[in-house]
Amino acid sequence: MTDRGPLTAAxxxxxxxxxxHRLQEAEDLITAIRTGTIDALAVQAPEGPRIFTLEGADQSYRTLIEQMSEGALLLSQNGTVLYCNACLAGMVKAPLESMMGVAFHDFVPTDCQAYWEDLLAKAWRGKSKGEMPLQATNGQQRPVALALNVLVFNQTPVLAVIVTDVSEQREISAIRARVTEQNTLLERQQETLRTQAQAQQAAEQTAAETSRILEGMPHIAWTANSAGRNTYLNRRWFEYTGHNAQIDPAHSFSALIHPDDLPGAVQRWREAIESGEALEIECRIRSATGEFRWMLGRALPSRNEQGEIIQWIGAYTDIHEHKVTQARVAEAQELLRASNEQLLRINRDLDNFIYTASHDLKAPINNIEGLLAALLGELPAELVAGPAVEPLVRMMQGSVDRFKRTIEHLTEVTRLQKEHEQPQGLIELAPVVRAVMLDLVPLMEASGAQLDVDVQHCAPVPFSEKNLRSVIYNLLSNALKYRHPDRTPRVQVRCHATAEHQVLTVQDNGLGLKVAGNAKLFAMFQRFHDHVEGSGIGLYMVKRIMENAGGHVEVQSTVGVGSTFSVYFRR
Amino acid sequence: MPLPSCILLVDDDQTTNYLNRLLLKRLAVADELLVAQNGLEAMDALQARRPGPKPSEPVLVFLDVKMPVMDGFEFLQAYEHLPAANKPETVIVMLTTSLHPQDVERMQQLKIAGFLNKPLTKEKIDDVLLQHFQYVPAE
Known part of the structure; x- marks a missing residue:
């Protein structure tokens, strides 16, 4: 002031x-301090505002505020700390004495400044509340809840701020959240346990039911685990074997299976366990009486939802009677087969015999014929033609001819046997009938016979063509040969099909014959009519050919009316 | 081709041989008639003849099938293996009573002029002479 020069009176x-005025202010301030209206002063100093606290204003309130465990502070309108308690200083890790007069927003993290300004603005209009972190002087942040209120000191509004540390609350709520989470987990585990218990109960129930069913079965029933170890045997087993379940629960299957069947049974069981495929065995098991009875053993694996085998359920069925019968049948079949083989051998021998015999008889009869001719050449012609010798020569020649013919027929039969194996084809009947009719033209013309053939619609038959021709030739030539002397021979050739056969019928109006001796009719060298030239071999051949091909021949006939021959070709 | 210089009858049945010999003699179709009772005797008879100065005159052989010692089939096999210098040219006809399909099949595979069913007759001989010697007998 001294530097400003002389002052005017004004x-x-x-x-x-x-x-x-300043004196008046000072006097007012002293009065206020004396009366306790204020307890601190903020003085503007060149280095910033400074706070001067005053003792004794209201010591008890002050102590309460100082010592409460929540932060408390007063802010001036420009955000300067007018007052703060020790708790708040602790929160921001600053000495209490350094707190007065600092700007509070120094403790607000940068990213929360806007939020803080907003809170402040609201508070100056009345009050506000919020949550945000506070940044301590060492940089640490801690979450706090803020409650701001406007107070008026000596007509000057200030903001009272209560700061509550909520970091512990945060921890608690975190713990609470964890506890809730664990509770949920526990709940879930308990639920799982409950479900498992239910499943087990269901499984036990099923097992009990299975046992009850197996127990009541009239068969031996058993279960085994997936490794093949027996886990259950029903009552029937103990009844059958005579073992006592109480005394001897561990007795084994293998001890009771017949030693001859055991290796096979064990093998099959092992294979089943490995492959998981159904088991089926036949073996003899010793009964309580010591008798070994045949049993059919079957077992199926029982699987869980994952398809794993949990157990095997098996049963033994007594098939003893069946098996014994089967053995008897097999034995009978074996006998039949043996006798069949023997018959075949005999047939073969017989064929060979006929063949050899006919061959060996040919040479001497040829010689006799030759010698007879030679003898006749040596005799005077008039003697040979004479009444004493001529009939003898004629009869001798007749006998020789008959002998030769018989041998020829025998040879034919053996030839037929050899031709049995010739290849078969599907043969149409109509062309074969036509061909045979051509062969028989002379006989037909001589007899004036009328042939009525209708076989066009016939299905072809599986047959040897040569044999078919032979059959039809024999039937047609018989129909013509054994014609009735009093009427024109009429022969009908027809065919029809049955479920198993194609049937060809040849019906004539000839002599007919007694069918009573049907078997004889088809026998070798059987002749029914003396007056007609015949070998007695034709029908025998027909029968043999048809039967060799799996078919047969039938005849219906009335003496003096006619005959119907039916040949049945297997379809 | 001229008539066979020689006809050889091979059969174990003496009566058959006798009758056939009688027949051939009456027909007078060969200068020489020989008889053998089995294949072995036939081999000897043929080897004894040797090829003649006129090789175009073959020996006609009527050969039976079933004989003891050496049968017709065995004879054919043995004769085939003889060196050509040791045997005359031959026309071999087999005579048989066998019509066993197996035998017939076997005969059809043989290197022979043909086979005939017994008994031998004038007609059969004429046929053989016509077929293999182009000889037509005078009526």
Missing amino acids: ELAQENEALR
């Missing part, structure tokens, strides 16, 4: 007035 009066 200036002096003005200065005087100002000083008087």
Whole structure:
């Protein structure tokens, strides 16, 4: 002031007035301090505002505020800390004495400044609440809840702020959340346990039911685990074997299976366990009486939802009678087969015999014929033609001819046997009938016979063509040969099909014959009519050919009316 | 081709041989008639003849099938293996009573002029002479 030079009176009066005003302020302040209206002063210093606290204003309130475990502070309108308690200083890790007069927003993290400004703005209009972190002087942050209120000191509004540390609350809520989570987990585990218990109960129920069913079965029933170890045997087993379940529960299957059947049974069981495929065995098991009875053993694997085998359920069925019968049948079949073979051998021998015999008889009869001719050549012609010798020569020649013919027929039969194996084809009947009819033209013309053939619609038959021709030739030539002397021979050739056969019928109006001796009719060298030239071999051949091909021949006939021959070709 | 210089009858049945010999003699179709009772005797008879100065005059052989010692089939096999210098040219006809399909099949595979069913007759001989010697007998 001394530097400003001399002052005017007006200036002096003005200065005087100002000083008087300041004195008045000072006197008012002292009064306020005396009366406890204020307890702290903020003084603007060149280095910033400074706070001067005053003792004794209201010591008890002050102590409460100082010592409460929540932060408390007063903020001026420009955000300067007018007051703060020890708790808040602790929160921001700053000495209490350094707190007064600092700007509070120094403790607000950068990213929360806007939020803080907003809270402040709201608070100045009345009050506000919020949550945000506070940043301590060492950089650490801690979450706090803030409650802001406007207070008025000596007509000057200030903001009272209560700061509550919520980091512990956060921890608690975190713990609570964890506890809730674990509770949920526990709940879930318990639920799982409950489900498992239910499943087990269901499984036990099923097992009990299975046992009850197996127990009640009239068969031996058993179960085994997936490794093949026996886990259950029903009552029937103990009844059958005579073992006592109580005394001897561990007795084994293998001890009771017949030693001859055991290796096979064990093998099959092992294979089944490995492959998981159904088991089926036949073996003899010793009964309580010591008798070994045949049993059919079957077992199926029982699987869980994952397809794993959990157990095997098996049963033994007594098939003893069946098996014994089967053995008897097999034995009978074996006998039959043996006798069949023997018959075949005999047939073969017989064929060979006929063949050899006919061959060996040919040479001497040829010689006799030759010698007879030679003898006749040596005799005088008139003697040979004479009444004493001529009939003898004729009869001798007749006998020789008959002998030769018989041998020829025998040879034919053996030839037929050899031709049995010739290849078969599907043969149409109509062309074969036509061909045979051509062969028989002379006989037909001689007899004036009428042939009525209708076989066009016939299905072809599986047969040897040569044999078919032979059959039809024999039937047609018989029909013509054994014609009735009093009427024109009429022969009908027809065919029809049955479920198993194609049937060809040849019906004539000839002599007919007694069918009573049907078997004889088809026998070798059987002749029914003396007056007709015949070998007695034709029908025998027909029968043999048909039977060799799996078919047969039938005849219906009335003496004096006619005959119907039916040949049945297997389809 | 001229008539066979020689006809050889091979059969174990003496009566058959006798009758056939009688027949051939009456027909007078060969200068020489020989008889053998089995294949072995036939081999000897043929080897004894040797090829003649006129090789175009073959020996006609009527050969039976079933004989003891060496049968017709065995004879054919043995004769085939003889060196050509040791045997005359031959026309071999087999005579048989066998019509066993197996025998017939076997005969059809043989290197022979033909086979005939017994008994031998004038007609059969004429046929053989016509077929293998182009000889037509005078009526």
